[in-house]
Amino acid sequence: MMCMSNMMENSSIMGTLKKREKGMRAVCTKDESHDKFITTAHVTQSWVVDDGGEFLEELSTDDTTHGPNPQNIWVCAECGEEAKVS
Numbered sequence: 001m002m003c004m005s006n007m008m009e010n011s012s013i014m015g016t017l018k019k020r021e022k023g024m025r026a027v028c029t030k031d032e033s034h035d036k037f038i039t040t041a042h043v044t045q046s047w048v049v050d051d052g053g054e055f056l057e058e059l060s061t062d063d064t065t066h067g068p069n070p071q072n073i074w075v076c077a078e079c080g081e082e083a084k085v086s
């Protein structure tokens, strides 16, 4: 009972982080048993920059602005074949 408010906070944070589209499924066109894929996600990062704003170093990845999208190209991480996403 004491940690009830903490649990509420955690679940609302999880809600904003989880922007995964439901029902999306990628299938490797070469071997259907392959289940790891490479695709683009858009994230917000904190950079270390110089006094002119030039990139020096990536400090952290802070947020996912757009997660994996079926419209983007997905490539099988195991064999490199393009995957079909539906």
Ligand SMILES: [Zn+2]
Binding pocket: 028, 029, 030, 031, 034, 076, 077, 078, 079, 080, 081
């Ligand atoms: Zn594959």
